[in-house]
Amino acid sequence: MEKFNAEKLARGVSRTFQPYVAGKPIETLKRELGLKNIIKIASNENPLGPSKKAVKAMKDVADKVYFYPDFNSTDLKMALAKHYKLTINNVFVGCGSDELIEIISRVYFNHDDEIVMSKHSFTRYQMAVKLMEAKSVVVEMKEGFVHDLKAMAKACSKNTKAVFITNPNNPTGTYNTKKEFEEFLKILPTNKYGVKPLVISDEAYCEYASYKKDYPNTLNYLAKNPNLIILRTFSKIYAMAGARVGYGLSSLSVVDYIERVRPPFNLNKFAQVGAIASLQDKSQVSRSLAHVRKEFKFIFSNLKKLGIKYIDSAGNFFLMYVAPLKGKEVFEAMLKEGVIIRAMDEYELYDYVRVTVGTRKENELFLKKIKKVLKK
Ligand SMILES: Cc1ncc(COP(=O)(O)O)c(C=O)c1O
Helix, strand or coil: CCCCCHHHCCCHHHHCCCCCCCCCCHHHHHHHHCCCCCEECCCCCCCCCCCHHHHHHHHHCHHHCCCCCCCCCHHHHHHHHHHHCCCHHHEEEECHHHHHHHHHHHHHCCCCCEEEEECCCCCHHHHHHHHCCCEEEEECCECCCECCHHHHHHCCCCCEEEEEEECCCCCCCCCCCHHHHHHHHHHCCCCCCCCCCEEEEECCCHHHHCCCCCCCCHHHHCCCCCCEEEEEECCCCCCCHHHCCEEEECCHHHHHHHHHHCCCCCCCHHHHHHHHHHHHCHHHHHHHHHHHHHHHHHHHHHHHHHCCCEECCCCCEEEEECCCCCHHHHHHHHHHCCEECEECHHHCCCCEEEEECCCHHHHHHHHHHHHHHCCC
């Protein structure tokens, strides 16, 4: 009998993917490196942790876990609708905004459609587009590592179905202003379907950028721009990355089609109640934002003293320039010192590493070790 080989069955495009490689668990690293203390400031998590109210809400549902969760996450959608003064049918939710990027792709992207995005932006878009056998059109950034929205509008053709804008952008921490965003919505051309492409504004870090006066509140544009999709998450400032809750806000017709394809039960019980409680705890956002602003001052003033270049950030992470060393080498050297940061090869930023703002103690350790590794 012929030997079974799943490759023959896998879709051609699936064969070109590689499994996601996650960093090693901290406990494994401690053992391997013989270190007592290891810190992880690599994944843009919020080290202050989630709202106590969210933790209590999640604990409180633990003994009800034999029931399926609400397949529609109705209470969470209602809470989000109330929070943003929208209707429940303007809201959709997913297992992290990662899942929402995939669901949107499954609903809207077809073979040969063009999807416009910026170079050096979140890598999941390209993967979602590739899986649908659509085409990514990647546009160069303008100076200062900022999305070039004018060039992105120009890159739209008759075949363009959607444009991804990451604001603030991961991994550069840069943002597009209100003026740039409004201008972009205006100049975006119509496609062969006689409508404007979807504008997917990925705002995973928006709460951290909210202190900037010229950062756009895209909620204001929803009524006049039914093609606009706002994606947000509870993973970042709400510190619920492990619970996996993302949400989207858009027009009734965009959400209608998303709801037809969204897997039922895609948010578990813990995620649903934890997100509702987080949203209601106003202090979560204010204390986390205050922490990040204070720590950026501390970190950047020290980097300046050491003569290390960095890119100012509206998120809770920043890019640091490490040439003549390569980002990968600095990542490896820092790992040996017990500090996990991120190399940026997958974003084609080979001379940079990305660092997440930690607690004061973690930031102090990071500074001490980077000084040693970069020989400053
Ligand atoms: C820009 C951006 N979008 C989306 C996500 C996905 O977040 P999650 O799936 O945890 O909601 C991330 C996570 O790092 C991100 O940086």
